[in-house]
Amino acid sequence: xxxxxxxxxxxxxxxxxxxxxxxxxxxxxxxxxxxxxxxxxxxxxxxxxxxxxxxxxxxxxxxxxxxxxxxxxxxx
Amino acid sequence: xxxxxxxxxxxxxxxxxxxxxxxxxxxxxxxxxxxxxxxxxxxxxxxxxxxxxxxxxxxxxxxxxxxxxxxxxxxxxxxxxxxxxxxxxxxxxxxxxxxxxxxxxxxxxxxxxxxxxxxxxxxxxxxxxxxxxxxxxxxxxxxxxxxxxxxxxxxxxxxxxxxxxxxxxxxxxxxxxxxxxxxxxxxxxxxxxxxxxxxxxxxxxxxxxxxxxxxxxxxxxxxxxxxxxxxxxxxxxxxxxxxxxxxxxxxxxxxxxxxxxxxxxxxxxxxxxxxxxxxxxxxxxxxxxxxxxxxxxxxxxxxxxxxxxxxxxxxxxxxxxxxxxxxxxxxxxxxxxxxxxxxxxxxxxxxxxxxxxxxxxxxxxxxxxxxxxxxxxxxxxxxxxxxxxxxxxxxxxxxxxxxxxxxxxxxxxxxxxxxxxxxxxxxxxxxxxxxxxxxxxxxxxxxxxxxxxxxxxxxxxxxxxxxxxxxxxxxxxxxxxxxxxxxxxxxxxxxxxxxxxxxxxxxxxxxxxxxxxxxxxxxxxxxxxxxxxxxxx
Numbered sequence: 001x002x003x004x005x006x007x008x009x010x011x012x013x014x015x016x017x018x019x020x021x022x023x024x025x026x027x028x029x030x031x032x033x034x035x036x037x038x039x040x041x042x043x044x045x046x047x048x049x050x051x052x053x054x055x056x057x058x059x060x061x062x063x064x065x066x067x068x069x070x071x072x073x074x075x076x
Numbered sequence: 077x078x079x080x081x082x083x084x085x086x087x088x089x090x091x092x093x094x095x096x097x098x099x100x101x102x103x104x105x106x107x108x109x110x111x112x113x114x115x116x117x118x119x120x121x122x123x124x125x126x127x128x129x130x131x132x133x134x135x136x137x138x139x140x141x142x143x144x145x146x147x148x149x150x151x152x153x154x155x156x157x158x159x160x161x162x163x164x165x166x167x168x169x170x171x172x173x174x175x176x177x178x179x180x181x182x183x184x185x186x187x188x189x190x191x192x193x194x195x196x197x198x199x200x201x202x203x204x205x206x207x208x209x210x211x212x213x214x215x216x217x218x219x220x221x222x223x224x225x226x227x228x229x230x231x232x233x234x235x236x237x238x239x240x241x242x243x244x245x246x247x248x249x250x251x252x253x254x255x256x257x258x259x260x261x262x263x264x265x266x267x268x269x270x271x272x273x274x275x276x277x278x279x280x281x282x283x284x285x286x287x288x289x290x291x292x293x294x295x296x297x298x299x300x301x302x303x304x305x306x307x308x309x310x311x312x313x314x315x316x317x318x319x320x321x322x323x324x325x326x327x328x329x330x331x332x333x334x335x336x337x338x339x340x341x342x343x344x345x346x347x348x349x350x351x352x353x354x355x356x357x358x359x360x361x362x363x364x365x366x367x368x369x370x371x372x373x374x375x376x377x378x379x380x381x382x383x384x385x386x387x388x389x390x391x392x393x394x395x396x397x398x399x400x401x402x403x404x405x406x407x408x409x410x411x412x413x414x415x416x417x418x419x420x421x422x423x424x425x426x427x428x429x430x431x432x433x434x435x436x437x438x439x440x441x442x443x444x445x446x447x448x449x450x451x452x453x454x455x456x457x458x459x460x461x462x463x464x465x466x467x468x469x470x471x472x473x474x475x476x477x478x479x480x481x482x483x484x485x486x487x488x489x490x491x492x493x494x495x496x497x498x499x500x501x502x503x504x505x506x507x508x509x510x511x512x513x514x515x516x517x518x519x520x521x522x523x524x525x526x527x528x529x530x531x532x533x534x535x536x537x538x539x540x541x542x543x544x545x546x547x548x549x550x551x552x553x554x555x556x557x558x559x560x561x562x563x564x565x566x567x568x569x570x571x572x573x574x575x576x577x578x579x580x581x582x583x584x585x586x587x588x589x590x591x592x593x594x595x596x597x598x599x600x601x602x603x604x605x606x607x608x609x610x611x612x613x
Contacts, residue, residue, distance in 0.1 A: 012421055031403070032429045032465060036416065039409035051400040052244060 004066050007044055011036045021061040034059055041065070047072040077117050079265070079354045080304055087114065088358055091261075092290075095362050100282030107256055107279060107362070114261035115224065122223040125192070129185065130251075130258045133233040136181040137240045137247035137254075140174050144243060178241030182234050189230040192222050194446045225264040227443065231393060233258060236272045238397055245273050253280050262358040266351050268369040268389035275366060283363030292571050293361030298589060300353025305597030306553050308346030313541030314339035319507045323516040330524035333517050335540060337500045340507050342554060345373065348387070367392070372561045377491035379460050379498055390443075394436045402435045403428040422469070429465040433458040444506070449514065453505040460498060549596055 008017045012033055015023070023029045029037075037059070038049045047069065058068045077084050091110040095103055116123055147170035151163060196217050203214045236257075240247050248254040257276035270276070283289075318336025321327055328336070349370040356366045367389050376382035383391050402408060408431050416424025434455070441454020475482060501518055508514035528534045538544045560570060574582060 011416070011424070030465075032425045035403040035409065035428045036412055036421070036424055038404060039413055042409075043413075049404070050242060051396055051404065052242060054400055
């Protein structure tokens with residue numbers, strides 16, 4: 001989780017990723033932020049995040065993002 | 077066979093009758109035969125292209141599917157010998173092959189679309205160039221037909237190929253059922269764009285006769301006819317009066333152009349969304365739910381919001397197959413990362429927010445036509461949308477400093493008016509006789525205001541293609557449209573609310589509405605209802 005939080009902070013350092021659980025629903029992150037996050041995650045974890053994974057529920061909280069990363073690592 | 081003709085409704089009634097009479101397992105077949113009958117009616121030569129696209133897409137889908145299946149079998153056969161690295165390698169290998177097939181097949185589909193739609197335009201430009209350099213040469217034009225609904229069925233097919241390539245669902249094995257997805261007659265002329273996983277599956281499923289589907293579908297058709305025949309076909313006279321002559325001729329001032337662009341906005345909305353309502357209503361009568369294509373675009377609070385409410389199925393298609401892939405592609409993502417590290421997160425964010433809208437709106441522009449006006453309009457929309465992302469920090473500061481309550485009703489009205497002005501400019505860019513005229517018209521819009529004309533004091537307003545009586549009818553009809561829009565914006569579901577009323581009131585209202593369309597619609601045995609604008613795209 002720490003590695004993930006570090007990545008998220010590198011994209012938007014003004015957001016409390018540890019506690020926020022409605023990043024998309026409350027429009028805290030927009031699609032352009034998501035793209036930056038996706039780019040960082042793909043590089044850091046050597047995974048491929050596709051358009052199909054770009055669902056709001058996958059990016060609403062750091063926990064959800066971690067679950068997505070773990071799922072994609074497992075599927076590899 | 078225009079959707080507003082009696083012929084179409086006889087055809088539809090016959091299809092619906094046959095659809096519910098045959099055993100359920102043959103319902104899809106009734107739709108396939110009807111779709112091809114409908115298509116044949118538009119010209120025998122058109123059928124060749126839709127059959128070619130269907131066969132090509134169908135077999136390409138099967139090819140990608142078999143590559144994926146073979147790889148899966150290979151992985152399963154290796155059993156416990158399979159290491160994580162080996163599995164990863166096999167998956168990457170097949171993904172690369174599938175991706176190659178996907179790219180080639182999508183390009184062939186796009187190439188067919190582009191050559192049928194734009195080859196002669198391109199040849200014309202080549203000849204213009206020859207003339208410009210005074211070369212005594214010319215390229216002969218090619219006698220090409222643009223098949224009915226070419227863009228729509230090609231985009232549906234491309235969406236299917238990309239989905240299969242991504243492994244979103246399995247390729248359809250039944251050729252007939254796949255052919256129905258490509259050719260389904262209500263949506264083949266002017267959309268909406270359909271997804272195989274949704275509409276393709278619905279078309280194959282059996283549907284039992286339900287009164288609610290028949291009633292709701294018929295009401296939606298009625299609403300579509302109202303928008304097309306009473307509003308669009310009537311206000312079109314104003315738009316063509318204002319925009320048919322060059323601005324340099326000096327015939328119209330800024331207020332008359334404003335009047336023309338308001339009329340054109342209602343014309344294109346009534347025409348396109350009315351046509352979509354007829355399409356969706358016809359499908360609903362057979363129990364098939366087609367995607368929404370319009371959600372009251374007049375109430376948009378920003379250009380971004382407008383594109384979520386206007387031609388929604390094209391927007392969704394572009395988002396999934398162009399916008400996100402462009403944003404996620406390596407060059408954009410790497411450049412964004414570089415910028416973020418060098419100049420902070422704001423700069424990093426600007427890379428995808430400029431690249432993706434530019435590509436999407438350039439494509440939307442040329443989808444409508446390869447003319448400088450459509451290209452400029454595409455770039456105009458893209459620039460404004462990118463700028464709106466770039467300006468967020470400035471807006472936020474302004475809002476804070478001026479203590480603006482963004483939740484207030486007045487702020488929403490301001491946003492709607494601002495968007496409307498931006499859209500008027502966009503409409504003028506494409507509707508003016510030339511790009512030069514568009515520039516002059518936009519300038520006049522803000523500089524030569526004639527209140528006497530706009531308020532109807534000098535009677536000039538009734539010399540713009542419609543009489544005083546017609547104007548009253550237009551105002552009354554547009555008011556109905558806007559009131560219904562406001563009610564829907566506030567969450568009311570009109571057909572459900574209507575269903576709860578007493579039967580006498582309900583039928584009286586529906587019959588009065590039918591009579592209203594019959595009396596005031598622009599149609600009749602001698603009248604050739606103007607074809608749908610989007611049928612040509």
